[in-house]
Amino acid sequence: MRVLETPRLTLEPQVVAHAEELFVVLCDPAIYEYENQPPRSLDWFRARLAKLESRSSPDGREQWLNWAVRLRASKLIGYVQATVFTDGRALIAYELASAHWGQGLGYEATNAMVNELRDCYNVHAMAAVFKQANHRSRRLLERLCFSRAPSETCIEYHVEPDEDLMLRKSGGV
Numbered sequence: 610m611r612v613l614e615t616p617r618l619t620l621e622p623q624v625v626a627h628a629e630e631l632f633v634v635l636c637d638p639a640i641y642e643y644e645n646q647p648p649r650s651l652d653w654f655r656a657r658l659a660k661l662e663s664r665s666s667p668d669g670r671e672q673w674l675n676w677a678v679r680l681r682a683s684k685l686i687g688y689v690q691a692t693v694f695t696d697g698r699a700l701i702a703y704e705l706a707s708a709h710w711g712q713g714l715g716y717e718a719t720n721a722m723v724n725e726l727r728d729c730y731n732v733h734a735m736a737a738v739f740k741q742a743n744h745r746s747r748r749l750l751e752r753l754c755f756s757r758a759p760s761e762t763c764i765e766y767h768v769e770p771d772e773d774l775m776l777r778k779s780g781g782v
Contacts, residue, residue, distance in 0.1 A: 610664065610674060611729075613721045618714065620721055623675035623688060628655040630685045631677055639707035643740035645714055655674050670695055672730070678705065678718045685717040686714065699726050700766075703749075715749050723753060723777070735777045750775045770771045 613620035621627070632654050636647045648654035661673050672693040679685050687705035694700075703719050726732035737755060739746040755775035758766075768774045 610676075613676065613716045613723075613725055615721050617681055618718055618721070619679045619681055620676035620689065620718060621679060623658060623677045623690075625655055625658045627677045627685065628658050631658075631688065634685055634687055634706045637706045637708075640704060643743045674722075674726070674730070676718075676722060678714075687718070689718050691722060691726055691730075691732075691735075693726065693730050693732055696748065697731055699730070699732045699735045701726075701735055701737050710745065716744075716752055719749065724746065733778065736766060737775050738766060738772050739775075741771055741773050747773065748777070750777075763775060 610612065610622035612622065623631075629651065632648055632651050635654075638647075640649065662673050664673050665671065666673065669694070673690070674693060675688060675690040677685050678687045680691060685704065686709045689701070689703045691699045692699045701719070701722065703722075705715050705716060705718070709715075723735065726735065735755070736758070737746070737750055739750075755777040758768075758774040758776045763774045766774050
């Protein structure tokens with residue numbers, strides 16, 4: 610993995626050393642309006658990042674690519690991540706502190722990751738699952754040229770009734 614630069618952001622390969630600063634970001638309650646919950650503890654989060662730092666699932670069938678998102682020469686504001694499968698597909702996710710929503714930073718960070726996946730990891734198809742009520746995520750993904758998946762694909766990805774799946778093929782942004 611390499612550091613990715615955008616006009617306003619630096620995406621650093623996520624490592625255990627990011628745990629304390631990223632833990633503070635992920636304790637923002639607004640992030641969990643639709644799903645998930647904050648990390649249980651800083652120690653638990655450090656252990657989680659140590660596992661992800663391997664960059665690979667135990668069976669070697671998945672690459673785990675995680676970047677900590679930092680305002681240029683400043684503080685961490687979230688992360689972007691991708692699980693890359695051997696067949697050239699990836700499942701992506703992202704999380705930014707609510708203080709940074711609505712500024713195009715989520716788009717900037719996720720777009721940098723999408724381009725990296727396509728250009729350096731031979732990813733030709735990407736997917737993202739999110740809660741249907743999360744209109745911010747839908748708009749972000751649409752801006753990134755993702756489109757709603759057909760229902761048969763939702764079954765393949767085990768999408769819950771209150772979730773949506775969006776897909777993007779090679780090309781796009």
